[in-house]
Amino acid sequence: MAKSIIHPILRQRLGLPDNETIAFEHLEDVLIQMAKEIPFENLSIMENRNAAITMDNLFDKMILRKEGGLCYELNTVLYYFLCESGFHTTMVRGITYDHNESQWSAGGRTHIINLIEHNGQPYLVDSGFGGNLPLKPVPLNGEVVVSDNGEFRVERVNGEHGDCLLYMKLKHKHDDWKIGYAFDSTRGIKDLSELDDVQNIIVHHPQSRFNKKPLLTKRTDQGNITLTNSSFTQWIDGIEHKQEINDEAMFKELLRTHFDWKG
Structure with missing residues (x-):
């Protein structure tokens, strides 16, 4: 399957115009439509029908069968869409913060996100964070981004889990800033096989929140x-x-x- 097939068919699923160039200013529309049209979901895990993370398998699942997926699926499809739209894009791994347990995820660095560059500035672009999505590109310079889902910012740090922290203040839910996840902007994913390792942890780790119930x-x-x-x-x-x-x-x-x- 040619990767370029993703672009027009994903546009169709998201209801985006066929002939419109996807500029930086249009990414908010892309992220909003992905959040509405492609659910964050774990049914393939619960039904024991996981497949290797390849573009053929993701195309079959999310484009042809019109299912959703978890971060390593959603953001991989978004990665290729962004690349095909002309953005310099890198996938990186992050670790989410569990506020119920007041600790970092026991599964480690299993959150997959995208970074792009625009006018020399790096931005976080994430379609795989469930109900916590920024719905807009978030610059890595600390600037607060406001969307229909709340307020978001990325703080540069020198921490054990990476050089960046995503903070969020969800609309109608948070009164104060909460840590979403940490990531290392300098460690890009080089091969899709790394995502198979992520999937394996999420499917099998005893403390994974995605292998217990749909x-x-x-x-x-x-x-x-x-x-x-x-x-x-x-x-x-x-x-x-x-x-x-x-x-x-x-x-x-x-x-x-x-x-x-x-x-």
């Missing part, structure tokens, strides 16, 4: 929605609406209705 989330025009096998939560204009799920039939119906699932 999880799907995506943006909506009013906020976001999150589905597990025990609850369905909608954030509508800052107000949380939570519904308990009683059985598998109810879960599958919500899956079809809100996530257009064909499985």
Whole structure:
């Protein structure tokens, strides 16, 4: 499969104009549409149908079957889209901060993100952080970026987990800045096989939060929605609406209705 196939078909899935050049100013639209159209989800893990991280497999899953994925899938597709749009793009690994446990993720550096350059300035571009997405490129110079999802900034540090920290203040959820993740902007991923290692950790690590129960989330025009096998939560204009799920039939119906699932 030629990588260039990703570009026009992903445009189609995201509802982007066919003939419009993707300039830096358009990346906000790309990130918003990805967050709305391609859910952050782990069903392939829960259904034991994982595949090697190759462009053929990602194309089949996320473009042809119109499923979603986790960060190492979502941001890999975004990586090739950005490259094909003419951006100098690098994928790097990060480590997320677990606020429930007040510690860094036990699985280590399993968060995959993209970095691009624009007018000599590096920016973070992330479509794989669940409900915590910046929805805009975030410069690595500390400048605060404001989107429909909240406020975000990247602080340069000299830490054990890398040289950058992403901070977030989610709209309607956070009163203070929270650490999202740390990453090393100088250590780019050289080969997709490195993402197989990431997937292996997420699938098998005993403390992975993505191998315990199904999880799907995506943006909506009013906020976001999150589905597990025990609850369905909608954030509508800052107000949380939570519904308990009683059985598998109810879960599958919500899956079809809100996530257009064909499985």
